[in-house]
Amino acid sequence: MAEARTRWTTTLLWGVAVAILYWALFHFQDDIVRLAHTTVDACLVVENGKELYYHKPTPETCAAKGGTLIKGNWLNVLVPIIAAFVLSYVHGAFTSMFWDTLGLKAANKKK
Secondary structure: OHHHHHHHHHHHHHHHHHHHHHHHHHHOHHHHHHHHHOOOOEEEEEEOOEEEEEEOOOHHHHHHOOOEEEOOOHHHHHHHHHHHHHHHHHHHHHHHHHHHHHOOOOOOOOO
């Protein structure tokens, strides 16, 4: 009984961690998109409330579009990649623990 309770507690903790990570992903999606677009120099133009990114602009073309020149940083590409790996790991751990807690296991094929 105590082992089952510990399993359910661990499963629920992993589930809460997954929920928090998904919440953070959707809550900060605009920031993550901005980081992904600014791995190289970009021109941010806001049209009708929508952000458009133009990559590798010159200051003149960016000014002509009425945008803001953003200096790129190649390290920005690491944020979405790390977020994907962390979310994948935590979600996989939760899913595995969930099915194990319910008692469902993959079938072993013996030859």
